[in-house]
Amino acid sequence: MITPKIVVGGTVAIDNVITPIEKRENLLGGSAAYAAISASIFSKKAQLVGIIGEDFPKEYLELFESKSISVEGLEVSDQKTFTWTGKYLDNMNDRETLDVAINVLENWSVNVPEAMQESELVVLANMAPANQLQLLSQMKASKRYVIADTMDLWIDIAKEELEEVFTKIDLLVLNDSEAKQYTGAYSSVKAGELLLEKGLNAVIIKHGEFGSTLFYTQGNGSVQLFKCPAWPLSELVDPTGAGDSFLGGLAGTLAKMGKVHPTLTDLKEGMVNGTLAASFTCESFSTESLQEVSFEQIKQRREEFWALCQWNA
Amino acid sequence: MITPKIVVGGTVAIDNVITPIEKRENLLGGSAAYAAISASIFSKKAQLVGIIGEDFPKEYLELFESKSISVEGLEVSDQKTFTWTGKYLDNMNDRETLDVAINVLENWSVNVPEAMQESELVVLANMAPANQLQLLSQMKASKRYVIADTMDLWIDIAKEELEEVFTKIDLLVLNDSEAKQYTGAYSSVKAGELLLEKGLNAVIIKHGEFGSTLFYTQGNGSVQLFKCPAWPLSELVDPTGAGDSFLGGLAGTLAKMGKVHPTLTDLKEGMVNGTLAASFTCESFSTESLQEVSFEQIKQRREEFWALCQWNA
Numbered sequence: 001m002i003t004p005k006i007v008v009g010g011t012v013a014i015d016n017v018i019t020p021i022e023k024r025e026n027l028l029g030g031s032a033a034y035a036a037i038s039a040s041i042f043s044k045k046a047q048l049v050g051i052i053g054e055d056f057p058k059e060y061l062e063l064f065e066s067k068s069i070s071v072e073g074l075e076v077s078d079q080k081t082f083t084w085t086g087k088y089l090d091n092m093n094d095r096e097t098l099d100v101a102i103n104v105l106e107n108w109s110v111n112v113p114e115a116m117q118e119s120e121l122v123v124l125a126n127m128a129p130a131n132q133l134q135l136l137s138q139m140k141a142s143k144r145y146v147i148a149d150t151m152d153l154w155i156d157i158a159k160e161e162l163e164e165v166f167t168k169i170d171l172l173v174l175n176d177s178e179a180k181q182y183t184g185a186y187s188s189v190k191a192g193e194l195l196l197e198k199g200l201n202a203v204i205i206k207h208g209e210f211g212s213t214l215f216y217t218q219g220n221g222s223v224q225l226f227k228c229p230a231w232p233l234s235e236l237v238d239p240t241g242a243g244d245s246f247l248g249g250l251a252g253t254l255a256k257m258g259k260v261h262p263t264l265t266d267l268k269e270g271m272v273n274g275t276l277a278a279s280f281t282c283e284s285f286s287t288e289s290l291q292e293v294s295f296e297q298i299k300q301r302r303e304e305f306w307a308l309c310q311w312n313a
Numbered sequence: 314m315i316t317p318k319i320v321v322g323g324t325v326a327i328d329n330v331i332t333p334i335e336k337r338e339n340l341l342g343g344s345a346a347y348a349a350i351s352a353s354i355f356s357k358k359a360q361l362v363g364i365i366g367e368d369f370p371k372e373y374l375e376l377f378e379s380k381s382i383s384v385e386g387l388e389v390s391d392q393k394t395f396t397w398t399g400k401y402l403d404n405m406n407d408r409e410t411l412d413v414a415i416n417v418l419e420n421w422s423v424n425v426p427e428a429m430q431e432s433e434l435v436v437l438a439n440m441a442p443a444n445q446l447q448l449l450s451q452m453k454a455s456k457r458y459v460i461a462d463t464m465d466l467w468i469d470i471a472k473e474e475l476e477e478v479f480t481k482i483d484l485l486v487l488n489d490s491e492a493k494q495y496t497g498a499y500s501s502v503k504a505g506e507l508l509l510e511k512g513l514n515a516v517i518i519k520h521g522e523f524g525s526t527l528f529y530t531q532g533n534g535s536v537q538l539f540k541c542p543a544w545p546l547s548e549l550v551d552p553t554g555a556g557d558s559f560l561g562g563l564a565g566t567l568a569k570m571g572k573v574h575p576t577l578t579d580l581k582e583g584m585v586n587g588t589l590a591a592s593f594t595c596e597s598f599s600t601e602s603l604q605e606v607s608f609e610q611i612k613q614r615r616e617e618f619w620a621l622c623q624w625n626a
Contacts, residue, residue, distance in 0.1 A: 090499060091499045092499050092500070093499070186403060186404045186405050186406075187405070187522065187546060187547060187548070187549060188522070189522075189545040189546055190547045190548065193547055207523055209500065209501070209502075210520055210523035210524070211523070211540075211542075213545070224620070224621070225545055225621045226621055226622075226623075226624070227524075227542035227545070227621055227622055228624070229540035229542065232502040232538055233500060233502055234500060234502045234503045234506055235500070235503065236499075236500060265625065268623075268625070272624055302626075303626070306624075306626045308537070308538045308539055308540055309539075309540055309622065309624070310581075311541070311581045311584075311622070312578065313615075313616070313619045
C-alpha cells in the first residue's frame with residue numbers, strides 16, 4: 001500500500017464573520033485552509049498550494065506546520081491576503097457577502113513546487129477555474145485522483161473554464177443550489193444524473209444540513225447513489241468552511257486508506273469522515289474546532305452517527 | 314399478536330392541481346384519503362373518518378372499498394366536498410394555494426362510528442386541531458397509539474388547540490418549516506429537541522426531498538435520533554399528498570407488525586415504508602400511482618433504498 005500525498009490548492013484567506021450572535025475579525029479562512037486542516041486529521045501528507053500576502057498572520061502559518069501541512073507551495077506576495085467579510089442571517093443558513101478584497105488573487109498564476117508534482121491525490125478546492133486548470137497542468141503522477149469543488153460565481157462568470165475542469169477530474173463536489181444552477185434541473189437527483197452525463201465518473205452534491213448524495217458510475221456503466229446524512233447539529237456557531245472541511249476530510253481519508261483509485265465503498269468512507277469533520281467546523285468560528293479534532297474524536301462521533309443512520313433491511 | 318385496527322381521520326377532498334407541465338382537475342385529494350390508501354398497502358384494517366359532499370365522485374368511494382378501506386365513518390353532507398386548488402412553481406417544491414373551498418368542513422363535528430372507537434391505532438391526519446380533538450375524545454381503546462400531523466395554517470390560527478392535541482398524542486409528524494415556525498428554532502435539530510421538551514415522546518420532522526428525522530425519547534430519558542433519507546426521485550410529477558402518504562405508510566406498517574407500543578426499531582420500519590409509499594405518490598397526480606402499489610413493490614424498492622443508505626461502521 002502506498003501512502004498517497006495530497007496537494008490541496010485553493011484560497012487561503014482572512015475572514016471577517018458576523019453571525020446573529022457574534023462578530024469576529026481576522027480569522028483564518030479560505031477553501032484550501034479548511035480543506036488542508038481537515039485532511040490533516042486523517043493524513044500527515046497534506047500540502048497547501050495557494051497565495052498569501054505579507055500581512056498573513058504568522059500564527060496561522062504555525063498552525064499549518066503544527067498539523068504537518070507543508071506550506072512550501074504557499075506563495076507569499078507583497079500584496080495583501082485575500083479577505084472575505086460575510087454575514088449570516090438569522091436562520092444561519094443564508095449568508096450575505098459584505099465585502100471581498102481579491103488582493104493577491106488578482107493576477108495569481110499557480111505554481112506547484114516540483115517536489116509536489118508527483119502527488120497522487122489532487123484537491124482543487126474552490127478557486128477560479130483558471131487557477132484550478134493551472135494547478136492541474138503541473139501535476140505529473142501517472143496514477144492520480146483529482147477532486148474539484150466550485151461555487152456559484154464561477155458557474156456565472158467562468159462556465160467555459162469550469163467545463164474544461166470537469167473534463168480533467170475524477171470527482172466533482174458542489175452544493176445543491178450550484179448543481180441545479182449549472183444543470184437547470186429542479187431536483188438534485190436530476191442534477192446529479194445530468195452532471196454524470198457530462199462525462200464525470202462521480203459527483204457529490206452537498207445539501208448543507210441535510211447531508212450529501214454521491215452519484216457514482218460503476219464499472220458496468222450503471223449509476224449507484226449513496227445518501228450520507230449530516231451530523232445533527234442543534235446549535236450552529238459558524239458554518240463557514242463546512243463544505244471545504246468535507247472535501248478535505250474526504251481526501252484525507254482516501255490518503256489514509258491508500259486509495260488512488262477509490263471504489264464506491266472508499267468514497268462512502270471518505271464522505272462519512274468528511275461529514276463528521278465538517279460538523280466540528282460548524283461548532284465554532286473559523287478552524288477553531290476543526291484544528292483541535294483528533295482522529296479518535298472522529299471515530300467516536302462516527303459510532304453515534306452510525307447508530308442514527310441504521311435500519312434493518 | 315393482535316392486528317390493530319387503524320382509524321384515519323382527516324380531510325377527503327377534490328383537488329385541482331397545476332404543475333409546470335400539466336393541469337388536472339377533479340382529482341381525489343385530502344390528507345385522510347392519501348393516508349388511508351397508503352396504510353392499505355400494509356394493512357387491510359384502515360377505516361376512514363371524514364366528511365364529503367353529495368358531489369363526491371362515486372369512483373373514489375369505490376376505490377376506497379377496493380382497498381378494503383372502511384368508509385362507514387365517512388359522513389355524507391348535502392353541501393359540497395372540500396376543494397383545494399393549487400399550483401406548483403417551476404422548482405416543484407414551492408406551491409401556491411389558488412383557492413380553498415371549505416364547504417363541508419365549515420361546521421363539521423367529527424363523529425366516529427361506535428364500531429371503530431376501540432381501534433388501537435389513531436391517525437390524526439392534517440385537519441383543524443378542533444376536529445382532531447373531537448375525534449380523539451371518541452376513541453376508547455385502553456391501549457392505543459396516536460399519531461398526528463398538522464400544517465402551518467393551524468400553527469398560525471389555532472395554536473392553543475394544537476397544543477392541546479400535542480398533550481394527547483404519542484407521535485407528532487410535521488414539516489421542517491412548520492417545526493421551525495412553531496418552535497422559533499433555526500435548525501430542525503433544535504426544533505425537534507424543543508418539541509420533545511413540550512412533553513411529546515416522539516417527533517418526526519419531514520424534510521421533503523431530503524427525507525425525515527425521528528426524535529425519540531428512550532426509556533432512560535435520553536433522546537435517540539434516526540435519519541431516514543428520501544427515495545431519490547429524478548422526476549416529480551405531483552408531490553401533493555407525499556407527507557400524508559408517509560404518515561399512512563408508517564401507521565399501516567405498525568398495524569402490519571401488530572405494534573400498538575412501537576419501539577424505536579418499529580418506528581424506523583414505519584418511516585422507511587412511509588418514505589417509499591410517498592415516493593410512489595410523487596410519481597403521478599393524486600393517488601394514481603399510490604393506489605396501484607403492492608406491498609411487493611414496496612419491498613422491491615426497499616432493497617434498492619437499503620443499498621443506497623449503507624456504509625460500513
